[in-house]
Amino acid sequence: GAGVSQSPSNKVTEKGKDVELRCDPISGHTALYWYRQSLGQGLEFLIYFQGNSAPDKSGLPSDRFSAERTGGSVSTLTIQRTQQEDSAVYLCASSGGLAEDIQYFGAGTRLSVL
Amino acid sequence: DAKTTQPNSMESNEEEPVHLPCNHSTISGTDYIHWYRQLPSQGPEYVIHGLTSNVNNRMASLAIAEDRKSSTLILHRATLRDAAVYYCILRASTFNAGGTSYGKLTFGQGTILTVHP
Numbered sequence: 030g031a032g033v034s035q036s037p038s039n040k041v042t043e044k045g046k047d048v049e050l051r052c053d054p055i056s057g058h059t060a061l062y063w064y065r066q067s068l069g070q071g072l073e074f075l076i077y078f079q080g081n082s083a084p085d086k087s088g089l090p091s092d093r094f095s096a097e098r099t100g101g102s103v104s105t106l107t108i109q110r111t112q113q114e115d116s117a118v119y120l121c122a123s124s125g126g127l128a129e130d131i132q133y134f135g136a137g138t139r140l141s142v143l
Numbered sequence: 144d145a146k147t148t149q150p151n152s153m154e155s156n157e158e159e160p161v162h163l164p165c166n167h168s169t170i171s172g173t174d175y176i177h178w179y180r181q182l183p184s185q186g187p188e189y190v191i192h193g194l195t196s197n198v199n200n201r202m203a204s205l206a207i208a209e210d211r212k213s214s215t216l217i218l219h220r221a222t223l224r225d226a227a228v229y230y231c232i233l234r235a236s237t238f239n240a241g242g243t244s245y246g247k248l249t250f251g252q253g254t255i256l257t258v259h260p
Contacts, residue, residue, distance in 0.1 A: 033186075062247060072187065072230075072250040085246060120186050122248075130175070130234070132248060134186030 031055075033135035035121050041141045042111055050106040050138045054123030061104050062124075062132060063096060064088075067117040075119075078104060111142045147231045152255040155221045163216040163254055165231030170211050175234045177248070178205065178216050180227040187230065187250075190216065221258045228253040 034053040042048050054061050063075040074088040078098045089095070093111075098104040108115055118139050122132040148166040155161040167176065177192040191198055191205045193214075198205040204217040218225055230253040235246075 064248075064250075071252055072181075072248075074247040074249065077247055088247070122186070130192070131189045132179075132187075134188065136184075137186050 033121055033123050033133055035119075035135035035138050037138060038136065039139045039141075041143065043143055044113060045110055047107065047109045048111055048140065050108075050119050050140070052104045052106070052121030052123075052135060054102065054104070054121070055125070055133055056102075058123035058125035058133075059101065060124045060129070060132075061098060062122040063104070063106050064120045064122065065117040066120060066137070070117075072120065075106070108140075111140075113142050116140055116142045147233060147251055149229070149231055149251065149254045151252065152257065154257045154259065155218075156259050157223060158220050161218040161221045161225070161256065161258075163218075163229050163231075163256065164213065165215070166213045167231070167233055168212045170233055171235070173235055176205065176207060176211075176214050177232045177234050178203070179230045179232065179248070179250075180225075181230070181253075182224075182227045190229070192234075221256075223258050223260060226256055226258045228255050 036051045040048055059080055061078040064072045066072045076083055076089055076096050077085040080101050081098050093109045096106045118137040120134055120137040122134045124132045175192050175194050178190040179187040180190050181187045191200055191203050193205045193207055206215045230250050232248050
C-alpha cells in the first residue's frame with residue numbers, strides 16, 4: 030500500500046483479555062517501530078525491528094507486552110491480560126529505502142480497556 | 144538522547160509566518176535535528192530535518208543556529224491545516240558494518256500551534 034496501515038483502527042476489550050494489534054509497513058521498509066500515546070501523554074517508544082529481529086525492546090512496559098515481525102513485513106503487537114492503564118493509541122511507523130532516517134506513521138489503533 | 148526544550152503553545156493567524164523555536168544546548172556533533180508534527184487524531188508526520196545548514200522543503204524551512212544549540216522551524220504562510228503539535232527531536236545515527244541505523248524517536252511534549260482564521 031501507499032502508507033503504513035494499522036488494524037483495527039479501534040479496539041474495545043475487557044480487562045484481562047488478550048489483544049493483537051497489526052501493522053503493515055510501507056512495502057520494502059526494513060525498519061519498523063511501535064509507539065504508544067496515552068491520553069494527555071506524549072508518544073513513548075515501545076520496540077524497534079530491523080528486518081525480523083528486534084535490537085531495541087527497551088520501551089516494552091512489562092512482560093505482558095510482546096511483538097513479532099514475520100517475513101520482514103507485517104508486525105503484530107500482543108498485549109496479554111490487558112489492564113485499564115493499557116488504554117492508549119498504539120502507533121506503528123516504518124522507515125527504509127532512500128529516506129531511511131524518516132519514519133512514516135500509521136493512523137494508529139485506539140485501544141480501550143474496560 | 145539529548146533533550147530539547149520547546150514552548151508549550153503558540154498562536155498564529157492564517158497566512159502569516161510562524162517561527163517555532165527549539166533549544167537543544169546539549170546537542171552532540173552527530174545529532175540530527177528532526178521536526179515532526181501531529182495533526183488531531185492522526186499519527187505523527189515528518190516535516191524536515193537537518194544537521195548544520197539551513198534546510199528548505201515544500202512544507203517548511205529549518206534554521207539552525209551556528210553553534211547548533213537552537214533551531215527554528217519556519218512555516219512561511221500558516222494555514223488552518225497547520226494547526227498541530229510540533230515536535231523537535233534530536234536523533235543520533237549509528238554507523239556499523241551493516242550500514243547506518245537510526246533507531247527510535249524520542250518525543251517530548253512539543254508545541255501546540257493554534258492557527259486563527
